[in-house]
Each structure stands twice: as structure tokens, then as C-alpha cells.
Amino acid sequence: MPEIIYIEKRVQTLPRTQAFLRRFSNPTVIFCDHYKEIFNRRNQNFRLQKERPAWIVAQKEGSLVHPIPPQY
Amino acid sequence: MILIAIACMLEASPFLTHFSLKKTQNSPFPLYERESLALVVTGIGEHAMIAALSHTVGSLAKNSYVVNIGYAGHRSAPLGAVYSVNSILKEGAKSAFYPHISGKSTLPSMPLRSVTQPESLFSEELLYDMEGHAFFETAKRFVPLEQIILWKVVSDGPKRPFERSPVSTERALPVLLPHSETLPPLSCPKEPTFPPSWRLTHTQRLQAARSIRFANELGVDLAPCYRAKTGRAFLRALQEITETTLPEYA
Numbered sequence: 001m002p003e004i005i006y007i008e009k010r011v012q013t014l015p016r017t018q019a020f021l022r023r024f025s026n027p028t029v030i031f032c033d034h035y036k037e038i039f040n041r042r043n044q045n046f047r048l049q050k051e052r053p054a055w056i057v058a059q060k061e062g063s064l065v066h067p068i069p070p071q072y
Numbered sequence: 073m074i075l076i077a078i079a080c081m082l083e084a085s086p087f088l089t090h091f092s093l094k095k096t097q098n099s100p101f102p103l104y105e106r107e108s109l110a111l112v113v114t115g116i117g118e119h120a121m122i123a124a125l126s127h128t129v130g131s132l133a134k135n136s137y138v139v140n141i142g143y144a145g146h147r148s149a150p151l152g153a154v155y156s157v158n159s160i161l162k163e164g165a166k167s168a169f170y171p172h173i174s175g176k177s178t179l180p181s182m183p184l185r186s187v188t189q190p191e192s193l194f195s196e197e198l199l200y201d202m203e204g205h206a207f208f209e210t211a212k213r214f215v216p217l218e219q220i221i222l223w224k225v226v227s228d229g230p231k232r233p234f235e236r237s238p239v240s241t242e243r244a245l246p247v248l249l250p251h252s253e254t255l256p257p258l259s260c261p262k263e264p265t266f267p268p269s270w271r272l273t274h275t276q277r278l279q280a281a282r283s284i285r286f287a288n289e290l291g292v293d294l295a296p297c298y299r300a301k302t303g304r305a306f307l308r309a310l311q312e313i314t315e316t317t318l319p320e321y322a
Contacts, residue, residue: 006170030158030181030183033167037170045218045258047290048174048258049172051256
């Protein structure tokens with residue numbers, strides 16, 4: 001059964017994405033605009049979801065490194 | 073229960089014959105039923121699909137599959153090929169939809185673009201239909217996302233207009249029937265009840281119900297929790313179990 005991999009369009013050409021995809025022999029790749037279109041949606045059936053978990057390749061965004069507070 | 077929504081009678085008739093479905097409603101939308109299977113003929117176009125599906129699916133139990141089977145166009149796929157839909161796009165829509173692909177599905181999957189007028193250009197390597205987006209958008213209001221399924225039969229393409237297409241959904245039956253048998257059975261979720269002596273706030277009841285629902289869905293044994301004598305002890309035991317066995321939902 002092919003693995004299902006959701007990939008954000010903005011990361012599809014990145015070398016790390018390509019390297020990740022090479023791990024799978026015949027994956028079903030589905031492109032999306034943002035991982036939140038798939039992840040943690042409302043009205044889910046967890047039992048059915050757990051029967052076929054999928055991968056999501058996405059880009060982290062926002063401020064990933066925070067400055068140390070001046071009082072520290 | 074499985075509800076099949078099909079746009080036109082031409083697509084529906086092979087299923088009506090195969091399953092020996094009986095007409096139980098004529099108006100406003102033809103509805104055919106037999107045991108745990110129902111089929112509604114919605115009419116062509118997104119407005120017809122929204123109206124018929126809302127009218128029919130609203131009376132169904134939440135533990136039902138809602139399936140759309142129908143024709144779709146494709147630029148190069150062979151006529152009669154059957155695909156499950158893995159994403160649904162529509163011009164001008166706020167975002168795309170991503171139907172769940174069921175656990176044991178071996179059917180090849182493909183993106184679908186819903187259009188308002190019959191497609192003739194087929195500029196992308198996608199399936200093209202007229203109702204898929206409206207079907208998913210309506211169905212997701214009534215049943216969990218994992219219980220919404222779209223199966224499409226390629227009926228036309230740029231060099232093969234639909235009017236001259238020899239394809240019938242009958243050709244899809246041998247593919248879809250074994251596939252439909254692999255759909256996991258759906259349980260009927262029961263709302264948890266708590267002994268009246270347990271003093272739980274409304275928020276605690278909601279949080280406990282959520283954890284219990286996850287645990288039940290994943291087959292985690294909650295018997296030790298129910299041995300608690302007070303609500304507080306129950307919540308503590310439930311929290312311990314969810315933290316160890318269901319860390320992602322704790």
C-alpha cells in the first residue's frame with residue numbers, strides 16, 4: 001500500500017524534501033498550500049485516521065529563534 | 073450505513089440494478105434504499121448536489137459513509153479508469169479539500185478540479201467534474217471528514233467528448249465493489265455518563281468526554297479509571313492513562 005505524503009507547494013523543490021521522498025518506493029504525493037489544510041481539522045474520526053496515517057512535509061514559519069530577554 | 077450521491081440517472085442505474093435498490097422517495101430528489109445502503113440522484117451541477125445532499129444526509133446517523141460516484145473528464149487517463157479523489161480544487165474557492173484515503177484502499181488516487189461549465193480544454197493532469205467540491209463542502213458539515221469518499225470514473229477527455237463517450241459506471245462496478253468492502257466498519261459513539269456523586273464542572277465533563285472518546289476510538293482500556301470513588305480521582309486516573317498511552321491527545 002503506497003504511503004501518503006502531503007507536501008506544501010513551497011517546499012516541494014527543496015533538496016531535503018527530495019531526499020525525504022527518495023526513502024519511499026512508490027508514494028502517493030499530494031500537494032497542498034499549507035499544512036493546516038490537512039492537519040488538526042475539525043470533525044475528524046480518529047479511529048479511521050489511525051488506520052492510515054500520512055506524512056506531512058511543511059515549512060516552519062514565524063519567529064523560530066527568540067531574543068534573550070534583556071532582564072535575563 | 074452508506075449513502076451514495078450520484079448526479080444523474082445514467083450514472084446511477086448500474087448501481088440501482090446491481091444492489092436491487094427500491095425507490096422510497098420521488099420528490100424532491102429520487103431516493104433508493106435497501107438495508108444499509110441508500111442512493112440519491114441529485115441532479116447535475118453544484119447547486120443540485122448541495123440541495124439534495126443536505127436534504128438526504130441530514131437525516132442520516134453520524135456513523136455513515138457518504139460517497140460520491142460519478143463521471144469525470146481527464147486529459148490522458150484511459151476511458152473507464154476508476155480513481156479515488158485525494159484533493160478537490162475549485163476556481164475561486166477559499167481553499168482546497170483533502171478527502172481521507174481509507175486504510176486498505178488500493179485504488180489509485182488523483183486530484184479533482186470542480187468546474188461550473190463542462191470542461192473542454194483539460195489543461196492540467198487532473199480529474200474534472202461539476203459536483204465534487206460542492207459534495208465535499210456539504211458532506212463535511214454532517215459527517216466526519218474520514219467518512220467522505222469520492223470515486224470517479226473517467227468518461228471523457230479533450231479528444232473524446234462526453235456525448236460520444238461509450239463509458240458506463242457499470243464498468244466501475246467490478247473495481248468499486250471489492251474496494252467498498254474494505255471500508256472499516258463504523259461504531260456508534262456513545263456519550264459517556266458519570267455517576268451523579270462525582271462532582272465535575274462542565275469543563276471537566278467536556279475534557280473527560282474528549283479523552284474517553286479518543287481512548288475508545290483507539291481501544292485503550294479505561295476500566296481502572298471507573299474504579300475511582302470520586303470525580304477528582306477519576307480525572308487523575310484518566311489523565312495518567314491518557315498521558316502514557318495517548319500523549320498526542322493528552
